[in-house]
Amino acid sequence: MPSKDSLNCRRSLEISGQTYHYFSLPEASKSLGDISRLPLSLKVLLENLLRWEDGTTVQAEDCQAIADWLQRRCSDHEIGYRPARVLMQDFTGVPAIVDLAAMRDAMAKAGADPQRINPLTPVDLVIDHSVMVDRFADPSAFADNVAIEMQRNAERYAFLRWGQQAFANFRVVPPGTGICHQVNLEYLAQVVWTREEEGLTYAYPDTLVGTDSHTTMVNGLGVLGWGVGGIEAEAAMLGQPVSMLIPEVVGFRLTGQLREGVTATDLVLTVTQQLRKHGVVGKFVEFYGPGLDSLPLADRATIANMAPEYGATCGFFPVDQITLDYLRLSGRDEQRIALVEAYCKAQGLWRDATAPEPLFSEALRLELDSVQPSLAGPKRPQDRVSLPDIGGNFDLLLETSGRIRQAESAFPVAGEDFALKHGSVVIAAITSCTNTSNPSVLMAAGLVAKKAVERGLQRKPWVKSSLAPGSKVVTDYLDKAGLTPYLNSLGFNLVGYGCTTCIGNSGPLDEPIGQAIIDNDLIVSSVLSGNRNFEGRVHPMVKANWLASPPLVVAFALAGTTRIDMTQEPLGFDPQGQPVFLRDLWPSNAEVASAVSAVDGAMFRKQYADVFSGDAHWQSMPVSGGATYQWAADSTYVQNPPYFTEIGQPAREPTDILGARILALFGDSITTDHISPAGNIKASSPAGLYLQSLGVPPQDFNSYGSRRGNHEVMMRGTFANIRIKNEMLGGEEGGNTLLQPGGEKLSIYDAAMRYQTQGTPLVVIAGQEYGTGSSRDWAAKGTTLLGIKAVIAESYERIHRSNLIGMGVLALQFVEGQNRHSLGLSGRETLNIRGLSAHLEPHQQLTVEVLREDGTQSNFPVLCRIDTANEARFFMAGGILHFVLRELLAH
Known part of the structure; x- marks a missing residue:
């Protein structure tokens, strides 16, 4: 200190x-x-x-x-x-540790001690993003999926095992344990952290940054934390402060309590819609008001977890008696609980209903009893749809897609006695994101399953169903409540403890199902209890994706379609031919509360007693030692990235960007999934062709997320999302562009490589909310490796803007009232960006000169979105990691 x-x-x-x-x-x-x-x-x-x-x-x-x-x-x-600690998951954690290993190599080549590259801040990495739903609806699904996961990811996991022994202050939670944000909530978080220094014990608030955007879940516990890119996280690990402006804080006042039959998922979708509409990007949201008295900790965590979806840096809940009750329930030490209470009261960090309410930058309010059963979709989490309206919403989607004439047609599936239609639910996933931290909605799902089985219902045969909890505690309490057999009976067998469907690891659809979708150009649905439903994320064949509570996931698996009003139409018919409605299956609040009473502290203590040890697969994995990593030239998973090849040379001063070409012209809401996909690698894509050239067959591609330790794969995957639309190609989907001059159609990767051989700098042009979604550092790393020097957008999501600067890419913003349309940009222009120098200031105005094909010239101003003096220093050093490395080499 x-x-x-x-x-x-x-x-x-x-x-x-x-x-x-x-x-x-x-x-x-x-x-x-x-x-x-x-x-x-x-x-x-x-x-x-x-x-x-x-x-x-x-x-x-x-x-x-x-x-x-x-x-x-x-x-x-x-x-x-300076946060107290850093949290990582494996998709973003592997490339972060790759970067640290590369920095150690750079230190060694410069004649310095490589072990000076070492976390100074405690780091926990939870392996949770790699398990896929290859097997489902079978008692052996969990064991089979774990075995496949370990085989697929052996190189990555061996690398993490090396990191576990090579770096100090670095712990790894092995696969098959749970998701990082739920392990954080249930075990890692302490609310008040302690540290020994010079013989004294210091107490201070538990704070963190995480490379998973859903780090924010822990704000429900009164722990301040948010997602950052791996680049920022690495800097924080190495002792660098997180540079930030003191944020605006939007107060969100809750009153009343939820009505009978309304879930925490319905609440969070309502909150997300309201906050996204209001606009809270870059701001803290803090919840307050008497409604907190009736809001369990798990519901608070559910709301906090969706902060990235409503756009806020975090959604913070203060510490109160409900916090202490949860700490006790989850098996925390009594001394720690006593410290949390005493410290928070002494510091004025305790929620006291008798004290004056805090003052906020702005304040919103919500009456909890106004919340209605809801879903969100078909492609954005803020697009809430009330349950009765889901069928009509889907019909509107069909109409806008030009498919209304065949909307009532049914297409037979080869070899099966059923037919698919538009709106058929082909994936129903209780997946481990927001909702599996919440016993009430999981017990409700189990109770719906129980009543459905007792009425003789089954899921429809075209539905791929799965249960992927965020913690082993979940399966313990479902077992204890006697609900597991009913979920199994409907095909919701345990498939793994990991992010699965929400991250795109939904696995393959049965081949006849997939073929029917392709042959008939069907718009089919997924229903999942996750956070995200962006285009192309859940499954490449599924265009309509709906977020819903776990009990509704079960209900839609029974119905088999999203073209239904569940408040009026039956989910199915019992053996006597009688209709069975949702209201017949939905449990009362009292039934849910009775089931939740099965949860106890012994479950948490048992499951977290030896959390860092792992199973036999993990423990038997070979580890190669040493302070520096022994890179394998033939590895397709882990390679030494080229970021630091010039680190021995002085940093280059920023200069004007001249003769730049526009690589892509994008519209609004381009997500980090669009920029750097996490899921399926298409065989015909640049990344797929590259892997095949190395002898990797398509069935062994794994996912983009699992290959983030290999820059050769990831730079080829940048802008390769199958749903991305480059306006230079008139709205065509897929990661292609037109090479200028001449207009030759190429993949974005191939065009970028062609431009690089010519020495041509590149620019990307975009609309509003560029970079929404996950804290995905590869969205920035891939951008810089393609040779993109600047992005010009109407607005940015916080994390991606910061990541671009952290990788040395200039983030620029159109001034108010201007955009690609008003300026008539087509993508065929040549651009010069003027005003860059060694004296670059935050929010400086720069000038973009435009040279058009017909020889005419014009210019327009842009705002430099380097927001702080520290960011300016990082940018001028070539990026934040370059800055840290140069500082270490200089001292």
Whole structure:
């Protein structure tokens, strides 16, 4: 703790004979001014600054700036924030550890000690994104999928095993344990963290950044954390502060309580729609009000987990008695629970219903009893649809897709006694994202299954069903409640503990199903209890994807179609021919509560007793030792990336970008899934052709996400999403472009390589909300490896903008009222970007000169979206990791 403690606020607490030292917010307020009504999330940031004040990265005026935030309830002051820890999952964690290994190589080649590249901040990596639903609806599905996962990912897992022993402060939670955000909620998070230093025990708020965007789930526990790109996470691991502006905080006041039959999923979809409509990108959201009294911790976690979907940095819930009850239920140590209560009360971080409510930049409100059963889709999580309207919504989708004339046709499936139609549900997945942290919705799913089986119903035969919980605790309590046999009977057998369908690891559809979809150009549906339903994400053949609560997932598996009003139409018929409606199967709140009472602390203590050891597969995996990694030239999973080849040379000063060509022209809401897909690798794509050239057959491609340790695959996969639309090709789907001049049609990768041989810099043009979705560092890494020097968009999602800067790509924004349409950009122009220099300032205005095919010229201004002085330093060094490496080599 390097604090100068210029405000003289260091104090101590004694709990059960143990003394804890801390930096007191009430004491600091004697110098800073009254902070009692500061949002609690900003109080956490203030404590962080008090503790890290060193006169350089954190100064006394930074602390004062947070106190002064109350005057305008916004700030343009930049701070350096240091989280207590870093959380990773394997899709983003593997490339992060690859980068650290590459940095060690660069240190060694420069004659420095490679072991200086080492996490200074504790890091936990949870392997949860690699299991696929290859086997389903079978008692052996879990064992089979685990075996396939271990075989497919042996190279990656061996690499992580090396990292586990090579790096200090680095722990790995092996596969088959759970998803990172649920393991974090149930075990890793402490709410109040402690650290020994110079013989003293310090207590401070548990904070983190994570390479999984759903790091935000833990905000439901009162732990401040959010997703960052792997690039930022690596810098934080290496001791660099996270550069950020003091955020605006939007208050979200909850009152009342949910009505009978309404789930936490219905609530979070309502919240997501409301916040996305309001606009909270780059802001904190903090929940408050009397409605919190009736909101269980699991419901809070469900809402916090969807912060990336409503666009906020985080959705924060304060610590209160419900927090303590959850810590006790999940098996946390009683001393820790006592510390959490005493510390939060001493610091003014405890939710007290009698105290004045905090003051916010803006405030929204929601009456909980107004929430209705809902889904979201067919391709964005903020597009909420009330349950009765889902059928009509799908018919509208058909009409806008030009398929209304064949909407009532049914297409037979070869060798089967059923037929597929538009709207048929081909995937029904209780998948481990938002909802599997929540016993109430999982028990409700089990109860719906029980009643369905008792009425003689079965899922429709064309539905691929799966259960992928986020924690082993889930299967324990479903077993204890006696609901597992009923879920199994409907085909919701355990398939794995991992992200599966929500991340695109839904596995293959049965071949006759897939062929019928292709042959008849069907728009079929998936229904999943996840967070995301972006185009091309869940499954390449499934164009309509709907987010729903676990009990509704079961109901749609029974119905087999999304062209239904479940409030009026039957899900099926019992053996006597009587219709069975959703209302006949839906459990009462009392039934759900009775089932939830089966959850107890012993389950958590048992499942997390030896969480880092792994099973026999993991323990028997060979590990090659050494401070530096022994790269295998023939590996198709892990390769030494080329980022640091020039690190021994001085950093190049930014200069104007001249003679640039437009690689792609995109519309609104281009997600990180569009830019860097996580799922299926198409055999005919550049990445697929590359793998086949190395002797890898298509059945062994695995996924883009699993190959993120290999830059050769990932740069070929950049902009390769099958649903992406480059406007240069008139709305055609797929990752292609037109090479200029001349207009030759090529894949974006092939065109970028052709431009590179010519020495031509590249630019991407886009609309609003560029880079929404996952905290995917490869969306920025792939961009830079293709030779793209700048992106010009109407607006950015927070994480992707930061990642672009962190990889040395210039993020530019059209000024208000201008865009690609108003400027008449077609993609055939040549661009010069003027105003770049060694004195580049945050939010500086630059000029883009446009040379058109007919020889005419024009120009337009753009805003440089380098937002902080630290980001400017990172950009000028070539990126954040280059900055860190150069600093280490210089000292």
